[in-house]
Amino acid sequence: MRIPPNHPRRESLLLREKIVEGYKRGIVALEGLIAHGRGECFDYLLGEKTHDFAYEAIRAAAAALLLAEYPVLSVNGNTAMLVPSEIVKLARIVNAKIEVNLFYRTREREEAIADWLRKHGATEVLGVGEDASATIPELFSERRRVSPRGILRADVVFVPLEDGDRTEALRRMGKTVIAVDLNPLSRTARAANITIVDNIVRALPILVEEANKLRKADRSMLRRILEGYDNNHVLSRALIAIKNRLERLANSKIVLDIS
Numbered sequence: 001m002r003i004p005p006n007h008p009r010r011e012s013l014l015l016r017e018k019i020v021e022g023y024k025r026g027i028v029a030l031e032g033l034i035a036h037g038r039g040e041c042f043d044y045l046l047g048e049k050t051h052d053f054a055y056e057a058i059r060a061a062a063a064a065l066l067l068a069e070y071p072v073l074s075v076n077g078n079t080a081m082l083v084p085s086e087i088v089k090l091a092r093i094v095n096a097k098i099e100v101n102l103f104y105r106t107r108e109r110e111e112a113i114a115d116w117l118r119k120h121g122a123t124e125v126l127g128v129g130e131d132a133s134a135t136i137p138e139l140f141s142e143r144r145r146v147s148p149r150g151i152l153r154a155d156v157v158f159v160p161l162e163d164g165d166r167t168e169a170l171r172r173m174g175k176t177v178i179a180v181d182l183n184p185l186s187r188t189a190r191a192a193n194i195t196i197v198d199n200i201v202r203a204l205p206i207l208v209e210e211a212n213k214l215r216k217a218d219r220s221m222l223r224r225i226l227e228g229y230d231n232n233h234v235l236s237r238a239l240i241a242i243k244n245r246l247e248r249l250a251n252s253k254i255v256l257d258i259s
């Protein structure tokens with residue numbers, strides 16, 4: 001569909017088109033379209049901008065990834081479609097593995113996502129076919145299947161646009177979990193060590209830039225960033241930002257002037 005250049009919701013509509021294209025390419029699950037819509041709703045409430053609490057979480061995420069011994073970036077259909085180049089860049093900067101991990105797992109989608117990531121510069125993509133031979137204990141969705149060279153071994157796992165219970169299972173395994181989720185009330189957002197409450201399309205380029213900036217920093221400085229980070233406070237600020245924005249809007253003129 002051609003979206004007019006002056007359409008007031010152009011950016012949002014272009015993202016929708018990307019997700020639909022991802023579905024047609026066999027990358028995004030049908031349910032991924034619904035998940036995107038839920039994200040859009042929270043982005044609307046947040047004013048479609050990156051807030052200070054998200055910047056703070058991004059900085060902590062960069063520090064955690066740089067301090068990690070074995071970081072892994074977990075990629076699902078929506079993430080692959082929305083930010084493939086940024087995932088590849090981030091993996092290079094923080095020296096992380098990339099692993100495909102799907103809730104709605106099919107061999108065709110695993111391969112389509114791995115091909116798409118390779119097309120965007122990835123040299124190695126874990127978690128495809130037989131490589132996903134290990135299992136995360138106590139998890140019953142298809143997300144339990146992971147690579148023994150990837151998520152199973154990882155000390156820090158980056159899980160953008162995650163569904164609920166895997167974050168908790170990964171935490172119980174002693175891993176540090178970094179989430180990106182526009183919904184500050186989701187189980188993932190509340191169970192992760194670091195939650196970036198922002199749209200992945202805005203957050204990932206900033207995370208890449210921040211990791212690049214901090215790459216040369218000494219480890220004691222990175223540790224200080226992590227020690228000063230409080231995820232509960234970040235989630236609380238996200239909720240307050242939504243509340244304040246709604247209050248401001250409710251107290252202003254809501255109807256549009258149509259002449």
Ligand code: PTJ
Binds near residue numbers: 037077078104
């Ligand atoms: O590709 P698969 O098979 O692994 O499936 C991926 C989806 C996303 C369909 C699956 O993980 C799922 O059903 O997720 P949920 O439970 O709908 O959760 C997705 C979360 O991501 C929701 O809390 C959304 O608000 C959030 N979200 C959606 N789009 C974005 C987002 N957060 C950040 N940026 C977005 N663009």
